[in-house]
Amino acid sequence: MPVPLLDISALTFEADHHPILDRLDLSIQPGEIHALLGANGSGKTTLAYVLMGCEGYAPGGGRILFNGTDLLPLKMYERARLGLTLAWQEPARFEGVTVREYLSLEKPDFDPAPVLKQVGLDPDRYLNRRVDKSLSGGERHRIELASVLSMNPKLAILDEPAAGIDMLSITHIIDIIRALKAAGGSVLLITHQEEVSLIADRASQLCAGRIIFSGSPREAVDHFRGRSCVRCDGEVCTYVRP
């Protein structure tokens, strides 16, 4: 078994004395696309924030090794410089900042046109636009993915990357996720969309802060869809019961 790129063990996180992540274990191999499924409130996005080191998301216990390095003492940008990044479900908007600048952060010689093309946006139309509220939700999502591509990360955490994207464009999103893998990266893919999750190499189901199932994406989707949750016995995952 190769050494995991991401190795999480017994990770806990509480908010207002309420456990959100409960001794969570998860590992992701180099080059793996790993889908994370779970009902609303199961802890998926919290896990993403804890991994990235967002403010207010310091875990109460456990360990996170990234490429053999303990992430917990590191600040957010230090984690990013190790090759970890996060694409938010609702990406931030930046007044006055152009798409070109946003995709070329601290890389003055970087040509952002190819990554824009990769996400299906015409560089001639978009490079000089602002990453502000003039962009639609779908456009902003694509630019967020282009930003992740431009970083060439070892592990990209994508939180609902296809949210707000029209059905025809979902294949584009799938291509982007595959491109991240083809470039040698891994992806932790948080999604509710079955057709997106099925491109993963492995998938895990999260319930009440703990991984309750890991296996193939098809198995995970079927597990998520067709059964009472073994952990909450339907208390949390009721809406997925048949």
Added chain:
Amino acid sequence: MSDLEDLRRTLPMVGAEPAILDDTRIAHVVAHGHHILSHRTVPGVRVELEETPDAIIGQLIVEAGAQIAQPIHMCFGLAHPTGVQQIKIDVEICEGAQARVLSHCLFPVAQSAEHRMQAVMEIGPGASLTYTEGHYHGPHGGMRVLPHATIKIGPGARYFSDFSLLSGSVGTLDIDYLVEVEADGLAELSAKIFAHKTDHITLKEAVMLRGERSRSLIKTRVVLEDQAQADIVGITEAYAKGARGHVDCMEIVQGRAHASAIPIVRVFHPEAKVTHEAAIGSVDKKELETLMARGLSPEQAVEMIVSGILR
């Protein structure tokens, strides 16, 4: 070195090239204190200024129907650490004329100095004026600047102003603009200021939408750090059918700086509408974290966000 040369060398601080003063196609005025050091006019533009012991007084007129291709540069300043400059100017953009005025206010070595501007601008029917005002007050924080203006925008006329003070210290800045807009007229006022140390900004912009279908936007972006403070008031009053106004104020506060933003909107006609938004606070956390998740340090992320806001 001459006062003219001192001011000329400072033009790049407000984004202007010194060579504009040599270009015979470009109208300009350069004044140090109450002395006019250089001026040129072009066809369609009349500049009549008089030096007095207490002020430079005069008028700038763009003749009816004139389309002035090159911006008119008005360069006012003080080349010395101390002094007073007062400008009283009437600007008239006659019917159907179009012009751009770039006003450069340069006080590169000011330690204890004052600049007062009292302007009355009239934009005639169907005319258009774009007025860009760039300030540089040097590094010492010893400048006191009071630009006060009344702007009358005629029927179907358009007025765009853009005030910026983005490098060096502000000192004390007290802006007071009153804009009256007649039917189908448009006023867009933008101000961008970066304040540091003990800088103090008072900014009051008031737009009166008097005519039917008159429109306005007041957009203010202020970033404060250290112990700087700002009090921003954006007023829009709509008096006529179809009048539309919006006030948009954002202040980013860092360190021990403090700020207030007061949008005042009043509507006196049932078919008029004025909206406002005001935000004061630190740099947006999500924007900051997004950039840090791409590897920027907190300092680099703040710099990028702030420079975007002030663009």
